[in-house]
Amino acid sequence: MNSARRTGDRHALRDYALFAAFVAPNLLLLLLFVYRPLVQGVWLSFFSWDLISPDWEWVGLDNYREYLTDSASHYILRNTLIFSVGTVIGSMSLGLGLALLLNLPLRGREVVRTILFTPYVISGAAIGVVWLFIFDPRLGLLAALLAKVGLPSPDWFNDPNWAMPMVIIAYVWKNLGYTVVVFLAGLQSIPGDLYEAARVDGAGSWSRLRHVTLPMLSPVTLFLLVTNTLSSVQAFDMIRVMTQGGPLEATKTMNYQLYEEGFVRFHVGTASTIATLLFLLLLATTLLQLRTMERRVHYS
Amino acid sequence: MPASVSFEHVNKTFGDVHAVRDLTMEIDEGEFLVLVGPSGCGKTTALRMVAGLEDLTSGSIRIADEVVNGREPRDRDIAMVFQSYALYPHMSVFDNLAFGLRQRKTPDDEIQRRVADTAAMLGLEDLLARKPRQLSGGQRQRVALGRAIVRRPNVFLMDEPLSNLDAHLRLRTRGEIVTLQRQLQTTVIYVTHDQVEAMTMGTRIAVLNQGVLQQVDTPQHLYDHPANVFVATFIGSPAMNLFSGEVTAAGEGLAFSATGMRFPLAPGLVPVGHTGAVILGFRPEHLRLTATDDPLGVPGEVTLLEPLGSDLFVSVRVAGHEGAVVARLAPETVVRVGERIALAPDLSKAHLFAADTGARL
Structure with a gap:
């Protein structure tokens, strides 16, 4: 019974690794090109910035x-x-x-x-x-x-x-x-x-x-x-x-x-x-x- | 009030396909008529024409002596049970049952009462609030029946209503539908491809093949006096055994002869003056085991045994005969596969058909 559970765990682990391998490339692209800009956009909304100047001025809300x-x-x-x-x-x-x-x-x-x-x-x-x-x-x-x-x-x-x-x-x-x-x-x-x-x-x-x-x-x-x-x-x-x-x-x-x-x-x-x-x-x-x-x- | 239904020279074509050919048939008030035939024989088309879901190409259909050609289904006072049940998936069982009544502007209290009555009749009381997807196949089938019953139509049309149920449930529901019809005394037209359903449910059976009506009769008469080779083999399981041969003169009377067999024929079985090619038929229960040297026996080799408990079906290969000859024997009969036996037919139960037309002689 114990060994059966361990085999089960190993199976689950292998399944999960496979799942991660398939999903990771897509997830990475999404993080990079969708979620990162989204978060960055929210972050930018707390600043005053003119797109060129190196200084971002924090203005809060x-x-x-x-x-x-x-x-x-x-x-x-x-x-x-x-x-x-x-x-x-x-x-x-x-x-x-x-x-x-x-x-x-x-x-x-x-x-x-x-x-x-x-x-x-x-x-x-x-x-x-x-x-x-x-x-x-x-x-x-x-x-x-x-x-x-x-x-x-x-x-x-x-x-x-x-x-x-x-x-x-x-x-x-x-x-x-x-x-x-x-x-x-x-x-x-x-x-x-x-x-x-x-x-x-x-x-x-x-x-x-x-x-x-x-x-x-x-x-x-x-x-x-x-x-x-x-x-x-x-x-x-x-x-x-x-x-x-x-x-x-x-x-x-x-x-x-x-x-x-x-x-x-x-x-x-x-x-x-x-x-x-x-x-x-x-x-x-x-x-x-x-x-x-x-x-x-x-x-x- | 149950209504009569009649077909008068009804034809239906779909492009090049002649689905129903010159169908003429009377269905009496309160009758349970079963339309049976192999798939594609036109039975469902005939039913749908009564419902008004299909137009006639020619001929006419009367319900309660009124020609209904071109009338909308709702103006025919019929109800239909579909093979797929066709329950409205977004409505509760109650609303499914009430829908037809609401469309006919039935007062609310009467709807309540009639739905409750119908639900009680079919044992659906506890399911009224459920959606069809929360029901089992058998329960859905009941709701489909209920939707037809609740409207109290003059004619019920049923299109293979049991074909989606498992064998056990089908058997039970078969009896329930018959009992229900007796109670309601409504005219029922019931379509099936299952000859056992046809035999057990119908007060009369109409056999269709390739759009042509073969015979309409009571189940027993259909079984005992099939009008042609098609009906003879379609009704009854296992099917009737058929032997091709010739009618010849034998002394005073006539005899049937084929490869390896020769039987005297009872006077009156063959119309006067008819000689030549015929088909002789015996039902499996009209063959019995006999000695291998019996001059009236058909000798052959046993190829298959099918013990049913109550009966034993024995398939025998007979020289010069295509397909197996099947005999229904007592279950305690001792035969082995490969054994050579002889089967003697009960000559008084012989069926004789013309070889060219297949019609009964």
Whole structure:
């Protein structure tokens, strides 16, 4: 019995060594390139530094105090929220609708699926440029279409009330393909006989959507909610190309502000403060989403 | 109220596949009809057409004397038990049972009462709060049954509901479904590929092969008077022994002759004037051990013994005959593998089929 346990221990030890050997290279890279900068970023947020000078000036929590009491940052926080909520709701509702359509046995749906997914793999900067042309109030496609129905084009680039919707529309368009494909995969994994059982039970198409499709999609929906939220907060390239955060900071999000503070104004301490706050905000949001949604998610 | 169901010249094709061919059949009110046949014979398609889950290519289906072609499943007053059970995984057992009633806007107190009644009938009372994934296979099967019962439909449709259960549970549930049907007095159409299930459960059995209805009859009549070679070999286990040979004149009467055998045939077994190639069939229980020099005996060599306790199945290789001849003998019979024995058929129990069409003569 004693020797058996010792053999067991030896086995466990060998297994563990093997596990470590496989995991170590990856873990090392992660530590070096993800966790070290993360920790360093937090560390930097306690200093005032201009990216060049050899002296780092310790300022403690001053950066946080300054940032959190500045009304400009409140406005930017609000922008971030509007952008995220807008893009997440936009791409999830449109994505579900399109996925439901593409799940029907219609001719040519493979082609449509490919067309929808293409923007997701194109660079955001390129897409931003294309949308600049579309939104142009004088020469743009959208202005021409609006003129057809007798409406004037909003001044997307100069009107602070229209700039944010513009960026949201462009961003949703780019990311729609991802959401559609994931929803579609979820839809196709729902067993067909559940729908047949529901039909026999007397459920119409609306009721089948509500009582079969949506609950069966709940794990996929939670996944998309989390990933879409995370990526929307990190949006940068399209904002950079389309509005540079303007007009009057109307499209400036925290991530964009971080870039400006760090690499335009060389306020590395402030940039690190924003990065740290953004990280905490995302962590809290994700945990909240997981906690509140988990109860309503059905994993079969 | 149990309803009658009738098929009138029903056809169903999927592209080039003719799944159901010209099916005409009446199912009476309160009857337990079993649709049986090998896989791909069209039995499930026929059932799904009654449910309204599959459109007819031609012909019509009536439920309670009303043509239901093109009607949605919910407007047919039927309930179906699926092979996979198709329980809603995100709903509790209670909600699974109540779903159909809620869709039909049944008042809440009645839902409570009917779900409770059904749960009591099936022994599901303690499981009502559970999700399907927390149930065993047998319990899920009960919930699937309950979901059908709770609505009190006029016709129950069951698509191989026992095929996912282990042998022991299948045997028990078989009896329970039959008892339940007697209690509820509902019309049941039951699809299975298992001929034992068909024999033990159905008040009548419809045998399908390649989309064509072969015979509809009571289990005993089907067994005693199979309409053709297919039914003769499909129903009954081990299958009927078949011998290819010829009908020849023998003095006053007729005789059957094949390689190594010659039997006089009872008058009336062969229609007047029919001579030529036929297939003669005997069920395993209609063969008995006889002396090797018996002129009516079929001689052969024992290749396999299958003692079941109650019976002994003996497989015998007979010269000039393909496959083994199987006899059901008393368990105390003493034979050895490799021994040469002779089997004598009970000529009054002979089945005779035309060699070309396979139809009973």
